[in-house]
Amino acid sequence: MATPAIVFQDVRLAFHSNVLFQDLSFAVDRGSCTCLLGPSGCGKSTILKLVSGDPALTYTGMIRCEGDETASGRTAWMAQQDLLLPWLDVLANVLLGAKLRGEVNKELEDKGRELLVHAGLGKAVHARPATLSGGMRQRVALLRTLMEDRSILLMDEPFSALDALTRIRLQNLSARLTSGATVLLVTHDPLEALRMANRILVLEGSPVRIAADISLVGMPPRDAGDPEIAANYPELLDLLMGGKAA
Numbered sequence: 001m002a003t004p005a006i007v008f009q010d011v012r013l014a015f016h017s018n019v020l021f022q023d024l025s026f027a028v029d030r031g032s033c034t035c036l037l038g039p040s041g042c043g044k045s046t047i048l049k050l051v052s053g054d055p056a057l058t059y060t061g062m063i064r065c066e067g068d069e070t071a072s073g074r075t076a077w078m079a080q081q082d083l084l085l086p087w088l089d090v091l092a093n094v095l096l097g098a099k100l101r102g103e104v105n106k107e108l109e110d111k112g113r114e115l116l117v118h119a120g121l122g123k124a125v126h127a128r129p130a131t132l133s134g135g136m137r138q139r140v141a142l143l144r145t146l147m148e149d150r151s152i153l154l155m156d157e158p159f160s161a162l163d164a165l166t167r168i169r170l171q172n173l174s175a176r177l178t179s180g181a182t183v184l185l186v187t188h189d190p191l192e193a194l195r196m197a198n199r200i201l202v203l204e205g206s207p208v209r210i211a212a213d214i215s216l217v218g219m220p221p222r223d224a225g226d227p228e229i230a231a232n233y234p235e236l237l238d239l240l241m242g243g244k245a246a
Helices: 044-052 092-093 096-100 107-119 132-148 166-176 190-196 226-240
Strands: 006-015 018-028 033-037 057-066 075-078 151-155 180-189 200-205 207-216
Touching: 006 044, 033 190, 033 226, 044 057, 044 075, 044 151, 044 180, 044 190, 075 132, 092 096, 092 132, 096 132, 107 132, 132 151, 132 166, 132 226, 151 226, 166 190, 180 200, 190 226, 200 226, 207 226
Parallel strands: 033 180, 033 200, 075 151, 151 180
Antiparallel strands: 006 018, 006 057, 200 207
16 A cells, blocks of 8 residues: 555644644645635644744644655645746746756756746746736746655645636646656635535634545536535535534
């Protein structure tokens, strides 16, 4: 049996007297998209920080990334804000991580240009972020994350600030470009979770616990008429709206 990409075992995390996690345990399969779904403030983003090895968080229990206790060099992060540098053009923003490490070469530049073409940004290579729409900026941020070439992608509500149509398009692009990678996606939107995930973990309570663990059939992104969405959407709404995940 393959080693899971991410393992939490009996993890406890407290901020002073406030216990956020108590004996939190779950595992994430390699090459899958697992969604953490729950209301704001339930600890979803904190789980991503723990996976990334944030040194500001002190916990007990065990967290492993690909069998190792350190996440160094294994994770890349995409946030809700695009965090593009306004003085750099699109290609330079996509290559930012490699630039900071002194690793930029022609091969990487060609890869960056190729990704921009795939994302519909081939004509915006030398544009500045201020000239781009919100959806275009998030596409650049997604490509910058992918260019880090990490085995685990941590995505913290990356599409929540976009309008509905742009969000759907970005979900489709993300699912296509991250296929085969291990993705841990945070969202408070049950429809986004159903469209994007192979598996959904619903978080609730204080301390936080996993209220539901739902495995989905088929590959994302799912269309609105996909039977998996129709079958699971009512349950997710009950969990999020009925007080079970409040």
